[in-house]
Amino acid sequence: MSNPQDPFGHNSFRYEPVSYGPPGGLPYGVPPAEPLDYPESVEPLDYPQAAETLDYPEPTEPPVNAFATLSLVFAFLFAPAGAILGHLGLAQIRRTGERGRDRAMVGVALSYAFITLVVIALVGWAAVAAISSNQHAAPPAASGPPPAPTVAPADLAGLLPGLPDVKKITGDQNLATGKTWDRIASNSREGHIDRPECWGSIGPGGSDAYQVEAVFGYRASEFSDTSNAANSQQVVAAVAAFREPAAAAKQLTQLLSGWRQCGGEVKVTLPSGQILTFSVSPPTDAGNGITTIEVETKGLRRSVRAIAAKANVVVDVSLSYAATGTTTDRSKPAVGITNYVLGKIPG
Incomplete structure (x- = not known):
């Protein structure tokens, strides 16, 4: 008799075994699955190609400095x-x-x-x-001009003009040979001068005008014309030798310095007490290294002095004449005698 609660006639509490087929098969009562119908070949998907790579410029190196x-x-x-x-x-x-x-x-x-x-x-x-x-330096003398020849004391007399030469240069045929000196005279015997530096200006060869210790030879000659007291004339030509040319040049500089300082009046007191006043002119360049001055003893005599130096010799010439004499250019014969002596000095 069937259970009214089970209209299909099943007993829900009864175990009914399930029979299986061979291993690997489907359980009985389950219909076999239909095989899948795959296409024979599957076309690959057509993916779009990758975007082309961007063309960036290669980095450049900085330039070389x-x-x-x-x-x-x-x-x-x-x-x-x-x-x-x-x-x-x-x-x-x-x-x-x-x-x-x-x-x-x-x-x-x-x-x-x-x-x-x-x-x-x-x-x-x-x-x-x-x-x-x-x-290896050469001696100093070899690089410069040869030293000037020196004049020995014994040769000084040969430098001075003789009487015929002095007559020819001065034009005075009445001149006669006078005294000679072989040493510088001492001015103290001839009086006192108010300006000692001016001895070398008023007369040649004074000891106060020369560096006597440096002089190692001296010669002076006198020529006089006393035929006419109103037009008398006297020439004294002197030469002083030094041991070297530099000493002679130094002496000339000293004499010229005294001449430049002695412009104006110079007074000399003679041993007799008589006072002589000399007027000294400024020095004048006479050419050929010769310098002249004019000296006047007021009311008595006038004179022209000329000095120069060559080698180791200083030339000192004085030409004096009466103040009442002719007014010819007396400096010209004084310069002429000086040039004569310079021409006799070697070098």
Whole structure:
């Protein structure tokens, strides 16, 4: 009898075993699944090709600094310029980032190396030249003109003109030979002068006008014309020899200095007490190294003085004449006698 609660006649509490087919098969009562119908071949999906790669420009390197290159070049041509260009290049490279720093450093190093070598070479050359010059220097006399020949004291008389020469130069045929001197006279015997530096201005061969210790030879000759007291004339030509030309030149300078200081009046007191007043003119250049002055003893006599120097000899000439005499140019014969003596001095 069927259960009224189970209209299908099943007993829900009764176990009914399920039978299985062979292993791997489907349980009985389950219909087999239909096989899937795959297509024979599957076409690959047509994906769009990848986008083409963008063409970016290759990165460029910064340029090489021009100063760096020039520094390396000028290190061999002119090292100071190479050093300057190298420093300029390094400064620009730090500022701009350009290449060439190593090049600039090499240029600077080479430049300073060459500069150092040149300085060392110059110092060495100068030292060698100085040593060589000291060792092989020629005597000073060899590089200059030969020394002027000196006149010995014994030859001084031959420098002075004789009577015929003096007559010819002065034009005075009444001249006669007078005294001679072989040493410088002492002016103290002839009186006292108010301006001692002026002894050499008013008369030749005074001891106060010469450096007597430097003189190692002296000669003076006198020629006089006393035929006419109103037109008398006297010539005294003197030469003084020194040991070297420099001493003679120094003596001439001293005499000229006294002449320049003695312009105006000079008074001499004679041993008798008589006072002579001399008027001295400024010096005049007569040419050929000769200087002249004119001296007047007021109311008595006038004279022309002429001095010069050559080699180791000083020439001192005095031509005096009466103040009442002719007014011809008396300086001309004084200069003529001086030139005569200069022409006799060697050199």
